[in-house]
Amino acid sequence: MFTTLQDRLTATFKGLRGKGRLSEADIDATAREIRVALLEADVALPVVREFIAAVRERARGAEVSQALNPAQQIIKIVNEELVTILGGETRRVRFAKNPPTVIMLAGLQGAGKTTLAGKLALWLKGQGHAPLLVAADLQRPNAVTQLQVVGERAGTPVFAPEPGNGVGDPVRVARQAMDFARDKQHDVVVVDTAGRLGIDAELMQQAADIRDAVQPDEILFVVDAMIGQDAVVTAEAFLEGVGFTGVVLTKLDGDARGGAALSVAKVTGRQVMFASNGEKLTDFDVFHPDRMASRILD
Numbered sequence: 001m002f003t004t005l006q007d008r009l010t011a012t013f014k015g016l017r018g019k020g021r022l023s024e025a026d027i028d029a030t031a032r033e034i035r036v037a038l039l040e041a042d043v044a045l046p047v048v049r050e051f052i053a054a055v056r057e058r059a060r061g062a063e064v065s066q067a068l069n070p071a072q073q074i075i076k077i078v079n080e081e082l083v084t085i086l087g088g089e090t091r092r093v094r095f096a097k098n099p100p101t102v103i104m105l106a107g108l109q110g111a112g113k114t115t116l117a118g119k120l121a122l123w124l125k126g127q128g129h130a131p132l133l134v135a136a137d138l139q140r141p142n143a144v145t146q147l148q149v150v151g152e153r154a155g156t157p158v159f160a161p162e163p164g165n166g167v168g169d170p171v172r173v174a175r176q177a178m179d180f181a182r183d184k185q186h187d188v189v190v191v192d193t194a195g196r197l198g199i200d201a202e203l204m205q206q207a208a209d210i211r212d213a214v215q216p217d218e219i220l221f222v223v224d225a226m227i228g229q230d231a232v233v234t235a236e237a238f239l240e241g242v243g244f245t246g247v248v249l250t251k252l253d254g255d256a257r258g259g260a261a262l263s264v265a266k267v268t269g270r271q272v273m274f275a276s277n278g279e280k281l282t283d284f285d286v287f288h289p290d291r292m293a294s295r296i297l298d
């Protein structure tokens with residue numbers, strides 16, 4: 001579907017080999033090709049600009065070696081820069097010294113938070129933890145039921161408001177859940193929160209109140225990779241309104257090239273920690289910056 005950056009650069013540098021340093025004209029041509037490749041991968045424009053400036057700088061200093069042709073050499077630089085922005089290494093969950101560890105999920109409605117809660121539960125169980133899921137999304141009538149279904153599939157208990165007790169008050173439910181978790185020896189608490197279709201001050205405040213009540217060790221901003229360039233605007237709003245420590249990119253099984261990962265990481269300075277790539281609870285993995293770099297380039 002796409003011409004890869006490798007193909008583009010190979011065409012740009014046809015016949016150029018062992019020529020010493022790249023000329024300014026070569027670097028300009030390179031910058032153009034990288035720009036197109038990144039925009040096609042849905043990377044946000046300001047991020048593309050900054051990225052190209054960094055690559056230009058490195059390309060200027062690079063010797064054209066005999067071992068790598070210029071296209072390969074630029075690809076290597078681009079790849080290294082991508083991996084650096086994406087955080088270099090996989091960013092692991094920071095578990096609390098004194099359990100329970102609290103992981104709060106935040107993001108727009110439909111981003112995949114509830115599904116992610118189930119995926120995380122299964123993943124945590126696989127690592128020997130005893131998670132508890134908390135239904136603090138009381139906005140949508142069926143959100144609690146949906147989390148209960150997901151919890152059942154993951155073989156993980158779900159703390160939900162008792163009828164008449166805390167209904168409509170997600171902060172209270174979150175507090176009660178913490179007591180329950182301590183009582184029942186759950187060492188990780190995953191709190192699902194409500195999202196709306198757009199950015200909404202009231203809901204942002206609710207998420208901030210839940211945050212203050214449960215003091216999360218990790219707040220994961222959940223974002224649909226398919227929203228592409230819009231991911232940046234949403235991420236900035238959540239960073240300001242609630243704050244977050246890491247990012248989860250969902251729906252990577254679609255045809256999104258993953259530019260959202262790069263944009264969000266660069267603009268917010270928070271790393272993508274997990275990737276969701278399907279509706280099944282096992283369609284999930286920790287995020288690998290090097291693999292995402294290849295996805296953006298190929």
Ligand code: GDP
Nearest residue numbers: 109110111112113114115250251276277278279
């Ligand atoms: P929430 O509103 O943020 O809680 O989002 P949900 O967890 O309800 O997910 C919204 C929709 O996206 C549901 O139909 C999910 O099955 C679907 N979904 C969630 N994660 C993924 C994913 O990684 N890939 C695909 N294809 N669908 C997903």
